[in-house]
Amino acid sequence: xxxxxxxxxxxxxxxxxxxxxxxxxxxxxxxxxxxxxxxxxxxxxxxxxxxxxxxxxxxxxxxxxxxxxxxxxxxxxxxxxxxxxxxxxxxxxxxxxxxxxxxxxxxxxxxxxxxxxxxxxxxxxxxxxxxxxxxxxxxxxxxxxxxxxxxxxxxxxxxxxxxxxxxxxxxxxxxxxxxxxxxxxxxxxxxxxxxxxxxxxxxxxxxxxxxxxxxxxxxxxxxxxxxxxxxxxxxxxxxxxxxxxxxxxxxxxxxxxxxxxxxxxxxxxxxxxxxxxxxxxxxxxxxxxxxxxxxxxxxxxxxxxxxxxxxxxxxxxxxxxxxxxxxxxxxxxxxxxxxxxxxxxxxxxxx
Amino acid sequence: xxxxxxxxxxxxxxxxxxxxxxxxxxxxxxxxxxxxxxxxxxxxxxxxxxxxxxxxxxxxxxxxxxxxxxxxxxxxxxxxxxxxxxxxxxxxxxxxxxxxxxxxxxxxxxxxxxxxxxxxxxxxxxxxxxxxxxxxxxxxxxxxxxxxxxxxxxxxxxxxxxxxxxxxxxxxxxxxxxxxxxxxxxxxxxxxxxxxxxxxxxxxxxxxxxxxxxxxxxxxxxxxxxxxxxxxxxxxxxxxxxxxxxxxxxxxxxxxxxxxxxxxxxxxxxxxxxxxxxxxxxxxxxxxxxxxxxxxxxxxxxxxxxxxxxxxxxxxxxxxxxxxxxxxxxxxxxxxxxxxxxxxxxxxxxx
DNA sequence: CTGTTAGCGCGTTCAA
DNA sequence: TTGAACGCGCTAACAG
Numbered sequence: 001x002x003x004x005x006x007x008x009x010x011x012x013x014x015x016x017x018x019x020x021x022x023x024x025x026x027x028x029x030x031x032x033x034x035x036x037x038x039x040x041x042x043x044x045x046x047x048x049x050x051x052x053x054x055x056x057x058x059x060x061x062x063x064x065x066x067x068x069x070x071x072x073x074x075x076x077x078x079x080x081x082x083x084x085x086x087x088x089x090x091x092x093x094x095x096x097x098x099x100x101x102x103x104x105x106x107x108x109x110x111x112x113x114x115x116x117x118x119x120x121x122x123x124x125x126x127x128x129x130x131x132x133x134x135x136x137x138x139x140x141x142x143x144x145x146x147x148x149x150x151x152x153x154x155x156x157x158x159x160x161x162x163x164x165x166x167x168x169x170x171x172x173x174x175x176x177x178x179x180x181x182x183x184x185x186x187x188x189x190x191x192x193x194x195x196x197x198x199x200x201x202x203x204x205x206x207x208x209x210x211x212x213x214x215x216x217x218x219x220x221x222x223x224x225x226x227x228x229x230x231x232x233x234x235x236x237x238x239x240x241x242x243x244x245x246x247x248x249x250x251x252x253x254x255x256x257x258x259x260x261x262x263x264x265x266x267x268x269x270x271x272x273x274x275x276x277x278x279x280x281x282x283x284x285x286x287x288x289x290x291x292x293x294x295x296x297x298x299x300x301x302x303x304x305x306x307x308x309x310x311x312x313x314x315x316x317x318x319x320x321x322x323x324x325x326x327x328x329x330x331x332x333x334x335x336x337x338x339x340x341x342x343x344x345x346x347x348x349x350x351x
Numbered sequence: 352x353x354x355x356x357x358x359x360x361x362x363x364x365x366x367x368x369x370x371x372x373x374x375x376x377x378x379x380x381x382x383x384x385x386x387x388x389x390x391x392x393x394x395x396x397x398x399x400x401x402x403x404x405x406x407x408x409x410x411x412x413x414x415x416x417x418x419x420x421x422x423x424x425x426x427x428x429x430x431x432x433x434x435x436x437x438x439x440x441x442x443x444x445x446x447x448x449x450x451x452x453x454x455x456x457x458x459x460x461x462x463x464x465x466x467x468x469x470x471x472x473x474x475x476x477x478x479x480x481x482x483x484x485x486x487x488x489x490x491x492x493x494x495x496x497x498x499x500x501x502x503x504x505x506x507x508x509x510x511x512x513x514x515x516x517x518x519x520x521x522x523x524x525x526x527x528x529x530x531x532x533x534x535x536x537x538x539x540x541x542x543x544x545x546x547x548x549x550x551x552x553x554x555x556x557x558x559x560x561x562x563x564x565x566x567x568x569x570x571x572x573x574x575x576x577x578x579x580x581x582x583x584x585x586x587x588x589x590x591x592x593x594x595x596x597x598x599x600x601x602x603x604x605x606x607x608x609x610x611x612x613x614x615x616x617x618x619x620x621x622x623x624x625x626x627x628x629x630x631x632x633x634x635x636x637x638x639x640x641x642x643x644x645x646x647x648x649x650x651x652x653x654x655x656x657x658x659x660x661x662x663x664x665x666x667x668x669x670x671x672x673x674x675x676x677x678x679x680x681x682x683x684x685x686x687x688x689x690x691x692x693x694x695x696x697x698x699x700x701x702x
Numbered sequence: 703c704t705g706t707t708a709g710c711g712c713g714t715t716c717a718a
Numbered sequence: 719t720t721g722a723a724c725g726c727g728c729t730a731a732c733a734g
Binding site for chain 1 (some may be wrong): 378408410411430431440443452457470473497532609610612614617639640641644
Binding site for chain 2 (some may be wrong): 730
């Protein structure tokens with residue numbers, strides 16, 4: 001039934017095929033389809049033939065010529081942490097607006113990050129967004145030296161590099177102000193990976209603000225994690241099993257805050273009755289009734305948009321000076337914070 | 352300080368550069384670095400020079416020759432639904448094992464799905480994993496006609512195509528058996544998008560099993576959603592505000608089950624005391640204390656691994672007959688299901 | 703084992 | 719406005 005004439009069934013048509021069918025040169029097809037100067041008549045003809053043949057340009061071949069792939073690499077640390085999907089959604093939307101695509105790499109460890117960066121470079125992405133760079137990140141350092149377009153989200157490293165991040169010091173300060181105002185004096189912390197700049201800044205903000213508030217820093221109430229749920233859960237169990245457990249715990253992200261809340265519940269400790277918990281990020285789940293988490297908000301949309309814009313301008317002009325944008329981190333007070341049991345709500349009773 | 356001799360600072364070295372430095376032909380470099388037959392001596396020499404120059408092959412150029420990009424496109428419906436990150440993690444790991452990379456596209460609507468597919472094809476991915484295909488998916492149909500390598504995860508469409516999915520009928524049946532056993536008779540359902548095969552199968556299983564169990568199907572207790580949290584939350588408020596609300600609700604995924612639990616809590620309705628809830632997927636969050644959700648488990652790891660394997664073999668041999676793998680969906684009983692208030696735990700009291 | 707040659711599909715000169 | 723020719727960086731065939 002089918003005409004035997006179509007010799008190459010599964011081969012995708014190329015611009016040469018379109019050119020032959022249209023009776024023009026391949027160069028004319030190229031111009032017609034990408035806005036070059038051609039007569040209106042030939043443009044019409046080429047376009048109609050192209051769509052009839054189901055032609056779509058081969059971006060690989062185009063990339064080889066233009067040395068621009070149209071792809072942006074994005075490296076995340078742990079895609080199952082809800083922070084990243086929500087950030088990725090924002091980044092992806094912004095990239096799509098610009099006709100770009102996202103090559104995603106999950107990189108849990110530093111070595112995986114290097115591997116991810118290598119792959120992205122080999123795939124000739126036009127730029128990379130890192131959301132995972134730790135201070136000892138070899139990959140980032142090497143790319144910077146090569147002047148490869150990249151931007152760090154939620155991280156900074158030594159040396160100068162385009163970056164967007166939240167104001168971790170003031171965000172942490174706001175969280176502590178709230179807790180101390182409520183009357184808490186035994187404040188614990190579930191920290192993230194010490195090599196991440198967010199961890200360092202939030203830990204520093206923690207110490208600093210406690211000092212300013214005249215509240216003792218209790219290092220025995222501080223635990224390090226890798227930002228993951230399981231480690232935070234264990235850390236919380238550990239803290240809550242102390243003879244004198246903290247009355248409040250400040251967590252370096254919402255995921256670990258969830259773990260702390262759940263650990264408390266598993267021990268029959270009520271939140272916020274017996275334990276106050278504060279997270280960081282304000283992922284969507286935090287606002288849902290089951291957690292109703294008091295947390296420090298990161299402005300996802302704005303950070304993502306800014307990161308993409310920074311990268312875009314960096315690709316267009318690699319000689320720009322490094323730029324660094326810091327976003328506000330407002331405290332969102334919800335239901336996991338309350339005065340400590342038996343406290344008189346801090347030093348002052350509101351008039 | 353720097354020698355002025357390096358004329359082209361920012362240009363990446365090519366295999367020609369390596370060849371010149373090593374005093375061999377470019378073809379030899381290519382062979383040496385990709386396991387061709389060369390003498391051990393020249394291989395050593397080429398490798399050392401390549402790493403000294405910081406050479407890494409241009410995968411775009413390689414792709415143009417081999418017409419294989421090494422990339423797999425993955426299309427998801429809503430990356431903020433925790434089901435997808437957990438599936439993506441598994442897919443990504445499996446792909447990485449095979450030296451491939453993942454080009455991610457978020458496609459909320461059907462038109463976005465077509466756009467996503469078009470982009471992936473233009474980028475010359477070697478194959479596509481769809482996790483979103485609805486029955487009226489034009490994109491999938493077109494790709495199938497072109498015999499483009501693709502596999503559907505958690506979905507099937509009319510026509511034959513490689514696919515992996517859970518056993519939705521038996522999974523749903525197990526959920527209903529559990530509810531009816533507990534004594535529930537007014538069972539509601541928060542369904543997903545009617546165009547998704549999972550929705551159709553789970554709805555069909557719902558009707559079918561209720562009939563088999565002799566429990567009346569109450570269509571007034573059924574609501575459709577787009578699988579999202581906000582729609583499910585509204586649907587739950589709606590159902591729970593009825594004069595005679597359901598005593599149990601079966602949800603088409605965990606995300607909507609979370610919404611139902613939270614909606615109940617926002618109305619002061621206790622779960623499972625006054626309302627039993629069952630989800631579908633068994634995402635990690637379901638097992639955490641705050642939800643402790645009874646749910647039907649999908650076997651992420653296995654489904655992801657199988658999907659990648661199917662795609663890999665399809666790429667290697669496009670003429671394979673279509674294959675369809677169905678995974679068991681065991682019921683995981685946790686804390687959101689209990690007998691309805693005042694019930695005598697079903698028809699029979701165990702001996 | 704190695705060098706030479708020929709493309710992969712496209713964008714981009716240079717002439718006409 | 720259009721066509722011919724070239725080359726992006728690489729792999730694969732073919733000689734030697």
